[in-house]
Structure formats: structure tokens, C-alpha cells
Amino acid sequence: MFENGRFGKFGGRYAPESLMQPLIDLENAYNEIKVDPHFQHELQNHLRDFVGRETPLYLAERISQELGVKIYLKREDLNHTGAHKINNALGQILLAQRMGKVRIVAETGAGQHGVATAAVCAKFGLECVVYMGELDVNRQKANVRRMRLLGTKVVPVMSGSKTLKDAVSEAMRDWVTNCEKTHYLLGSALGPHPYPQMVRDFQSIIGQEAYKQIIFHEKRLPDELIACVGGGSNAIGLFYPFLNELKVRMTGVEAGGRGTQIGDHASRFHGGKIGVFQGTKSYVLQSAQGQIAATHSISAGLDYASVGPEHSFLYETGRVQYQTASDTEALDAFKKLCQLEGIIPALESSHALAYAFRRAKEITKESILLVNLSGRGDKDLDIVEDYV
Numbered sequence: 001m002f003e004n005g006r007f008g009k010f011g012g013r014y015a016p017e018s019l020m021q022p023l024i025d026l027e028n029a030y031n032e033i034k035v036d037p038h039f040q041h042e043l044q045n046h047l048r049d050f051v052g053r054e055t056p057l058y059l060a061e062r063i064s065q066e067l068g069v070k071i072y073l074k075r076e077d078l079n080h081t082g083a084h085k086i087n088n089a090l091g092q093i094l095l096a097q098r099m100g101k102v103r104i105v106a107e108t109g110a111g112q113h114g115v116a117t118a119a120v121c122a123k124f125g126l127e128c129v130v131y132m133g134e135l136d137v138n139r140q141k142a143n144v145r146r147m148r149l150l151g152t153k154v155v156p157v158m159s160g161s162k163t164l165k166d167a168v169s170e171a172m173r174d175w176v177t178n179c180e181k182t183h184y185l186l187g188s189a190l191g192p193h194p195y196p197q198m199v200r201d202f203q204s205i206i207g208q209e210a211y212k213q214i215i216f217h218e219k220r221l222p223d224e225l226i227a228c229v230g231g232g233s234n235a236i237g238l239f240y241p242f243l244n245e246l247k248v249r250m251t252g253v254e255a256g257g258r259g260t261q262i263g264d265h266a267s268r269f270h271g272g273k274i275g276v277f278q279g280t281k282s283y284v285l286q287s288a289q290g291q292i293a294a295t296h297s298i299s300a301g302l303d304y305a306s307v308g309p310e311h312s313f314l315y316e317t318g319r320v321q322y323q324t325a326s327d328t329e330a331l332d333a334f335k336k337l338c339q340l341e342g343i344i345p346a347l348e349s350s351h352a353l354a355y356a357f358r359r360a361k362e363i364t365k366e367s368i369l370l371v372n373l374s375g376r377g378d379k380d381l382d383i384v385e386d387y388v
Helices: 017-034 037-051 061-067 085-098 112-124 134-139 141-149 164-178 195-203 205-218 233-242 309-317 327-341 347-360 378-387
Strands: 057-059 070-075 103-108 127-133 153-157 182-184 224-228 249-257 273-277 280-284 321-326 368-373
Touching: 017 085, 017 164, 017 195, 037 085, 057 205, 061 070, 061 327, 061 347, 070 205, 085 112, 085 182, 085 195, 085 233, 103 112, 103 164, 112 127, 112 141, 127 134, 127 164, 134 141, 134 153, 141 153, 141 378, 153 164, 164 182, 195 205, 195 233, 195 309, 205 233, 205 368, 224 233, 224 347, 233 249, 233 309, 233 368, 249 327, 249 347, 280 309, 321 327, 321 347, 327 347, 327 378, 347 368, 347 378
Parallel strands: 070 368, 103 127, 103 182, 127 153, 224 249, 224 368, 249 321
Antiparallel strands: 057 070, 273 280
16 A cells, blocks of 8 residues: 555655755656656666666576575676666666756665666766765775776765664755755665655566566466565565565565674564654664664665665565574575575675575475575675674
């Protein structure tokens, strides 16, 4: 159920008065391009020729043999810039151009959205500023170098936890000050309306392709879809085209971190409460006094204190199940995929893999699991090496 910018009781547009008109203008522009065949044709051409879509649906044969069930991977790691983030960045940059914007601001955690934004800004000749928490700058140095090489200004955020939530706050402050000529290219399916809907729609290409591909390979739909959930864009992009297929189970996997205490994980559905944060109403990790709680994950892209509002709606309605995978489980899954399939996954995606490997032991041999491999792990090699 989606109405007036809300998914049930979640979502909405909680923003300062100075941003209300820019958000309304963005909503109106998006509603126009959704039904504009010229825009959609241009977007599809760039997705094919610049991004490299469609991405393969890959049967992980050795892992499937070891676990006794078929595990398919939707290979978003093979996109240009190395993750699903480019799907949304490309759609939004074309929209920003149509609106006459000449400057882009964005936030990034693991750096994949920052790199995708930097790439599309370079392609289309727009000024780009990316805000990134100082902690993430230090643990994702390769992506910082990539962004700067692409001509983007990377601004380390020194406040708060120095991670993704603080980068979002700084990007929003910049947008408030410069909204006349600047577009905020938000990277996940969160924030004030219309961002959750818009990002979901741009990412739905993942599920649309996967739907057709699994029918081609297996002549039937999978038993379960699995994706990691930070803000939630790669997961909702996979899930959305399948939501009406009620026999297909869907599971989002959050960061279980290093323990169950607040501050040791980033599992909003296993410790969070409903609240309003950074423009939207959703589940939020917070203290008893309502202060935003600290988070932890081995993955820089999963340690956000809140989650996209559509995921909160799907959680409360029961359509999607939300599980966790710990740092250790994710690292084990990372190594298994490397050694059995020759694929280096992102640590974010490794959380989804960890749950899939666990789930395979609980289901019948005829089952099919489809995992969204949302990104590649080149960016995470230093982190993995430190942990090992």
C-alpha cells in the first residue's frame, strides 16, 4: 500500500521548510519522467551501453553441490563501478539534468554510491561533491581514490559517529543551502518522499531481469529471494517485482555485527523502534531517550541506524522476513565464495550469502535460492586482511 508518500504508516516527508518546495519539485519531475517514453528509452540505452546491463544470473555450481540446493547469484557486482548503485545514480543524474541542475551532492558509506555518482557526473559534466564519514574514508581508501580520480570532491565528515548517517546529514545541509542549482543524489531507498519510491523504481531493474532469467533457467520462480539490507536499495530492487508472487519467500539480511547489545550491530528490526530520522518514518536504532544509537558492522555499507520505510512496511505486514548475519558469518561466506566460485563479493553481499548458506541446511534438496550479489569486494580487501 503506497499513498501520499507513505507505505502504510511509514515514510512521509519530514524536512525543513526550506526543502519542502525542492522536494515537491523533485516529486513532480519524477512523476513526469516515469511516463515519458523518451526519458525511459534514454535511461535504458545508458544502462545497456554505460553500465553493462543486463547482469547475469549465475548458478554457483560448486557451492550448490556442497550445500545440496541450487543457489543463483544476481551478478550486480559486474555492473560498471562494481555494484548496484549505478542503476539509481544514472536515473537520478538524467532527472537532475532535466531539472536544470548543474551541481550534485551525495553521501556514501562503503563508497560504492560515491563512485557511481562520481562516474555519472564525469560522464555528463556535472560538478560533484560527496560527503563521507571520516571512519569510512579511512577504511575505504580505494573508493576515495577512485572518486577523486573521477573529478569528485570528497569531504570527510568529522562529526557524530563519522559514518554514513553523518554523511547523510552533511549532504542534506549542503542541499538546503544550495538547492536552486544542486540536486541531492541520495543513494538508498530512504529519506523524505519521493526518494524511497524513486530509488526503488530505478533499482527494480534488478528484480525485473532476475524474474525473467530464473524462468529461463529453471522454468519456475525461486523458492526464496535473499538480499542484504542497509538502507535497503539493492533488496527492494530485487524484491519489488516479485511482491505479488506470494509463494516466493523473501528475506532481507541485516548486519548482526559482533553482538546483540546496542552499539554492536546494525539490526533495526532486532533492536530498533519506530521513529523519524533523516526525513522519513521508519525503524531506527535509538536509546531509551530517543537519541540515535551507535552501530557497528564489518561492512561500511550496512551500519546505518535506520532503514528504508518500505522495508518497515514489508516487515510489519510479514511479506518479507528480516534476519541477521554476524561479522564472522559474513567473513566466512566471503571466503567461501572466493575459494569455491572465484568471485570476490562485497562484505555487504556476504551477509546475504551467509544467511543463504545457513538457510540451505533447513530446506529440501529441490529448493532454489536466489541471492542478490549487490557488489564486488575489491574495496573490502584491506578490511578482510585486518580481520584475518
